[in-house]
Amino acid sequence: MSEHGDEVIGRDDDADADLAGERNLDAIPGTAVEIQEMETPEFVAVAVPEIAVRWDQDLAPTLRECVDEHGRPERDELIAELPDLWHRVDAALQRLGPGCLVTESVRYDAYEGWQIAALPRYDLDGGIEFHDRREVAPAPRDRRALVQALVDAVAERPCLDLRDALQLLGVFAGTFPPGLDAVCHRLLGHDLRQGVAAGMAPLHEVLARRAPDRVSATCYQESAVGSRKAKGDPGTDNEDAAGAGRGASGTVRCAVFDGVTGDGDGSGRIAAQAALGQAERLWRLEEDLPPRQLVDELDAAVGRTTETGSAAAVLATVRPDGTASLVSVGDAEAWLVRPLRGPAPGGPPPRELPYAAWKLTPAHTGYAERLRVSPHAHGDGSALVNYLGNGPGRWTQTTVALAPGDLLLLASDGATEPERDRWFGAVLAELAAKLEESGRPLAPALAAALVQRAEALGGWDNATALVCGIGEAKDA
Structure with missing residues (x-):
């Protein structure tokens, strides 16, 4: 994700969509979408508009940047802090619809906590695709983005893609936060029909369980x-x-x-x-x-x-x-x-x-x-x-x-x-x-x-x- 002040400009395709973020997902402030005219021949088979997205709030660092540069959240505390992230993810999906996340969407601020920088989906005319608000299960794209963001934050080097993330989980479990592999595989494999927070809650209860006595x-x-x-x-x-x-x-x-x-x-x-x-x-x-x-x-x-x-x-x-x-x-x-x-x-x-x-x-x-x-x-x-x-x-x-x-x-x-x-x-x-x-x-x-x-x-x-x-x- 490239940032130039408060403006990001990029091609609107599914793999490389740019991000718009907000601190409070209950209201997305100041997001404006402009369709810019492109210098194109009179006729082309596919015309894709350029979209400029602006927001009036700064984005928190990406999760990897926050862990690497600021040491927060600490790697050992990451699993315990994830339930708060899932509620933010659910709010983004409810507001913008499935398919609004990429790896850089997951952001963290040591004082404000989790932030989701997300974009709605756009059609080829540059308009926003409306979604059924009853649908809160994350799309495959969202699931991949969440897994890559989590692994990217704790790996010694940047994570390339989902395949790379799964290989790192398999090889370095034990040096990564305990249970991160279970979290990521549940994100990828569970239906999460009631939302991410509800779907992940049973696993988080399991991960936090301790012996009450001897x-x-x-x-x-x-x-x-x-x-x-x-x-x-x-x-x-x-x-x-x-x-x-x-x-x-x-x-x-x-x-x-x-x-x-x-x-x-x-x-x-x-x-x-x-x-x-x-x-x-x-x-x-x-x-x-x-x-x-x-x-x-x-x-x-x-x-x-x-x-x-x-x-x-x-x-x-x-x-x-x-x-x-x-x-x-x-x-x-x-x-x-x-x-x-x-x-x-x-x-x-x-x-x-x-x-x-x-x-x-x-x-x-x-x-x-x-x-x-x-x-x-x-x-x-x-x-x-x-x-x-x-x-x-x-x-x-x-x-x-x-x-x-x-x-x-x-x-x-x-x-x-x-x-x-x-x-x-x-x-x-x-x-x-x-x-x-x-x-x-x-x-x-x-x-x-x-x-x-x-x-x-x-x-x-x-x-x-x-x-x-x-x-x-x-x-x-």
Whole structure:
């Protein structure tokens, strides 16, 4: 979006429409549209007028500018502030109709809060297209604009388009605000028939939920050799390792390690087992090491055991107060699956899945490093640049708040195999809903279902899933 004082001039096509903004959406002040004569031949197949849009109020900075230059809203506070944005979006859609947003429409002022800079749709004659005011659901264009604006605000580089935004969400979840991937996928996929604020409210309740009291945690794990990877040697085929332990204080520690072999001799399994053994020794001592020291201890254990093997890792420490600390290096993943509130007794049945899910850890791969600086990155998404065994390099520490009913998933990348054009968070939510309907114990059933799913998708890799079920503590 280009700004020249209080005037923006541009071609009126759907992809590059300019913006008019206002601080109060109940009344759009001073907006004037002028159709300017164009110097054109006497006859052309399509005549498109130039439109000059003027407003009498300054626009707030774009969301990316506000976060980058002013530090407001802070990245960790962004999710909590979004409900106010949705009300502004609904007001814009009610006033101007669907299709009035582009990425630069989302603006923020540290003192005044959210602002939506929006334009009505124009026809080829330069007139405003009238809309049915009963229609408040955002158009695909509006949905894309909102997602791109949110990702653009927290990414290290400007977001190119929707495809780029979704790639960044998948790779850098865990460094982005927790739950942003769930927010963006709901914006794109939910019907939002009652408006954005009403449609997003159930997810925001889920994201803000905290344990009212002490919690308990019980872990279940499943692991299997992918049939297309197996060579008939049980000692080397499955290079994953996982375990969990409960301390006297009630703290539960769990971990998944995904071995990376050096020359096909099973050194990846040696590395994964060495890392798990060192973790279990630390658990028995109930040492709550700082993340940096923990990663160094595990890395040293792998280095002492094998010269060629290495391992990706994800570890969790779940405390009785409901907080969980996550440490990850490589491409092993952590996800949180949380139930939505059910309908009131006697109310209508829910029209959506009763679970939401979001990713808690980023990927440390060569592809991730390239994507960090270029939207045109490509290559093998499983080639690690950070791992245990040769100096861990980049690693990530995250703290999350848990609540009874949560399912905390730690998994090797074989168990989180993506499906074509389908977000894995949606897969998790659907699996949890189906397993709940079957009446099976949810945490162990989810671990088993993820391993079975990996085999059904081709069995290309070892699949290990450790699911920690969170409940209310029996004894406070």
